Structures are given as C-alpha cells and as structure tokens.
Amino acid sequence: xxxxxxxxxxxxxxxxxxxxxxxxxxxxxxxxxxxxxxxxxxxxxxxxxxxxxxxxxxxxxxxxxxxxxxxxxxxxxxxxxxxxxxxxxxxxxxxxxxxxxxxxxxxxxxxxxxxxxxxxxxxxxxxxxxxxxxxxxxxxxxxxxxxxxxxxxxxxxxxxxxxxxxxxxxxxxxxxxxxxxxxxxxxxxxxxxxxxxxxxxxxxxxxxxxxxxxxxxxxxxxxxxxxxxxxxxxxxxxxxxxxxxxxxxxxxxxxxxxxxxxxxxxxxxxxxxxxxxxxxxxxxxxxxxxxxxxxxxxxxxxxxxxxxxxxxxxxxxxxxxxxxxxxxxxxxxxxxxxxxxxxxxxxxxxxxxxxxxx
DNA sequence: AAAACGGGGGC
DNA sequence: GCCCCAGTTTT
Numbered sequence: 001x002x003x004x005x006x007x008x009x010x011x012x013x014x015x016x017x018x019x020x021x022x023x024x025x026x027x028x029x030x031x032x033x034x035x036x037x038x039x040x041x042x043x044x045x046x047x048x049x050x051x052x053x054x055x056x057x058x059x060x061x062x063x064x065x066x067x068x069x070x071x072x073x074x075x076x077x078x079x080x081x082x083x084x085x086x087x088x089x090x091x092x093x094x095x096x097x098x099x100x101x102x103x104x105x106x107x108x109x110x111x112x113x114x115x116x117x118x119x120x121x122x123x124x125x126x127x128x129x130x131x132x133x134x135x136x137x138x139x140x141x142x143x144x145x146x147x148x149x150x151x152x153x154x155x156x157x158x159x160x161x162x163x164x165x166x167x168x169x170x171x172x173x174x175x176x177x178x179x180x181x182x183x184x185x186x187x188x189x190x191x192x193x194x195x196x197x198x199x200x201x202x203x204x205x206x207x208x209x210x211x212x213x214x215x216x217x218x219x220x221x222x223x224x225x226x227x228x229x230x231x232x233x234x235x236x237x238x239x240x241x242x243x244x245x246x247x248x249x250x251x252x253x254x255x256x257x258x259x260x261x262x263x264x265x266x267x268x269x270x271x272x273x274x275x276x277x278x279x280x281x282x283x284x285x286x287x288x289x290x291x292x293x294x295x296x297x298x299x300x301x302x303x304x305x306x307x308x309x310x311x312x313x314x315x316x317x318x319x320x321x322x323x324x325x326x327x328x329x330x331x332x333x334x335x336x337x338x339x340x341x342x343x344x345x346x347x348x349x350x351x352x353x354x355x356x357x358x
Numbered sequence: 359a360a361a362a363c364g365g366g367g368g369c
Numbered sequence: 370g371c372c373c374c375a376g377t378t379t380t
Binding site for chain 2: 049050051053054086087088089090091092199200259260261262295296297298299334335336
Binding site: 044045047048049050051089091092095122123124125126127128145146147149199200230 | 373374375376377378
C-alpha cells in the first residue's frame with residue numbers, strides 16, 4: 001500500500017464520504033460505477049456559491065421534472081427560472097438552459113468528457129470543468145473550490161492572502177491530484193474542507209492530514225486562509241408595486257435578461273438607487289404600506305417601499321405578466337420579491353374560488 | 359484586475 | 370443583526 005498524501009485522504013474518504021443524491025459511493029466507484037454526467041453537472045452548477053443543504057431539494061425537483069439533458073433543453077425558459085427561484089445567482093439558471101441546449105445541439109446530447117471541452121460550455125468555469133471531468137469521467141484534473149483553497153492554504157501554511165494566493169494554491173492542489181481515483185479524491189478534499197477543515201474551529205484533532213499539516217504544527221490553521229479586507233456595502237432604495245384584480249389575478253413582469261434578478265418574475269417597480277423616482281405601472285389609487293421589504297445582496301442592502309392597488313380591467317401595461325389566482329406561486333419569485341409579496345398579500349381581501357371577494 | 363451577481367448559515 | 374461563505378461572467 002502506498003502512503004502518499006492523496007492515499008491517506010482516500011482511505012479516510014472510504015469510511016467518511018458524505019452521502020449525496022448525485023454521488024456514487026466509493027465502494028460502487030471501485031466496482032466501476034460512474035455517476036450520470038448530467039446529474040454531476042446539475043449539482044455542481046447548483047453548488048456554485050451555495051451550500052449542499054440549500055441545493056438538495058432543488059436538485060431533486062430539477063431531476064424529477066427534467067430527468068435528462070434533452071428534457072431540460074426542451075423546457076420553457078420561464079419554467080426553469082421559476083423552478084430556480086430562491087436559489088440565487090440567477091445567471092446560473094439562464095446558463096443552465098443555454099448549456100443544456102448546447103449539449104443537445106452541438107454534442108449529440110452527451111456532455112464533453114474533457115476539461116477543455118467542458119470549459120467551452122456556458123456557465124462552466126475552471127472549477128466546474130475540473131469537477132465534472134474528474135467526478136463524472138474519472139479524469140485526473142485539478143479541482144479548486146473554496147474548500148480546496150482553505151485546505152491547501154492550511155496544509156502548506158500559505159500566508160499570502162486570497163485572491164493573490166489563488167494561483168499558488170491551485171498549483172499545490174494540482175501536485176496532489178492523483179492518477180488513481182481522481183473523482184473520489186476531488187470529492188474527498190471538498191468533504192474534508194466542509195466537515196473537518198472548516199472556516200472556523202477546524203477539527204484538526206480528527207483530521208486525516210493532521211500529521212503533515214504545516215498550519216496545525218504552527219498553530220495558524222484557524223487564521224487561514226487570509227483574505228484581503230472587503231469593503232462594506234451601501235444601501236439602495238426602491239419602490240415595488242403590487243396590484244391584484246378583483247378576480248385574484250396578479251400583475252407581475254419578467255425582469256430584463258441583464259442585471260439583477262435577470263429573467264426572473266418580479267413586481268413592477270422603480271430603479272434601485274439612492275433616491276429613486278416612484279413609477280407606478282398604471283394610474284390608480286395606490287396605498288403605501290408602513291413596512292419596507294429589506295433584503296441584502298452581495299454588494300448592497302436594498303429597502304423597498306411597497307405599494308398596493310386594485311388592478312382595473314384593461315389597465316395592464318405592455319410588459320405585464322398576468323398570473324391568475326390558482327397559477328401564482330410565491331415560490332416562483334426571487335426572495336426579495338417574495339418578501340414584497342408577503343408584506344402586500346396581507347393587505348388584500350381574500351378572493352373566493354368563484355372570484356368574488358369575501 | 360475588479361465588479362457584478364443571491365441567498366443561507368454561524369455566531 | 371452582523372459577519373462570513375463562494376464560481377462565472379462581464380466590464
């Protein structure tokens with residue numbers, strides 16, 4: 001038996017691998033079983049900037065609704081965006097569809113099996129190309145996500161702050177990537193980072209790499225990786241307009257492809273800025289709520305004033321998306337728009353199934 | 359090289 | 370509540 005660093009980690013992974021819906025167990029992998037590249041790709045796109053816990057239900061819903069890449073390629077854009085609602089970074093969902101259609105149209109419905117081929121696909125960058133090629137196709141490719149950056153910076157006690165240290169960490173990770181079991185190895189390093197070598201309070205005492213780890217010897221593990229200071233986020237303001245017809249139909253709009261929440265359903269509203277101009281979607285009797293919808297994005301806080309009105313028949317603006325009482329699902333809205341809905345909905349009189357107010 | 363781009367979880 | 374976390378694309 002060899003005892004290189006990667007072998008130590010693989011031995012740990014054999015007994016500690018996390019079970020995930022898109023994964024094949026180390027035992028099954030040794031029997032030659034490989035996961036469905038479509039499922040690996042889907043999970044890796046969802047896992048970008050997102051935790052496993054948040055992804056699980058979305059993964060189940062997507063693969064149940066669209067079991068193959070061909071099914072997804074044939075889906076309606078609006079259905080995919082609605083299903084993605086709440087998961088965030090909506091450009092991922094737009095690229096997910098683009099990518100599925102590229103795989104069907106340009107690759108005969110099969111994912112490219114090399115890093116280079118995968119890198120050409122929409123929404124697939126260095127991390128995802130490495131992950132899919134190694135996990136789904138058992139190719140020895142370096143896989144560097146935030147977990148791997150943290151593990152490498154500690155294992156080798158890299159004190160240069162991120163993102164400056166990224167190339168160095170990638171080289172260190174590449175040097176460790178084995179020819180044997182590269183898919184299990186990639187998942188093992190990420191599992192190590194997610195469960196043992198955590199950002200705070202790393203469990204060095206039970207780490208399979210505790211002996212070779214330089215940061216553990218130096219006592220610097222918890223302080224690594226260093227990061228350049230981040231600037232604090234400004235607050236922006238805006239207005240959202242929630243209107244409902246007497247029969248319970250809601251007035252929404254599809255947001256432009258570019259920009260925040262691109263392609264998602266939302267309430268009509270103003271620009272988000274320091275001092276936005278209120279711009280109701282139609283002239284009517286608007287009521288301004290006392291409460292604001294508060295939401296924080298990556299780079300700014302948002303405070304939305306919520307206005308409500310009854311929507312007269314025939315008053316719909318040109319870009320309106322009208323959704324009937326039974327078809328409207330708050331879960332198909334991005335989170336900030338769902339917060340607006342939660343505030344506004346309480347002020348509307350319930351509508352009976354026959355359309356009469358009660 | 360830097361900014362844009364969401365949401366969830368830990369403390 | 371405040372802080373932290375994390376890939377790809379666009380500028």
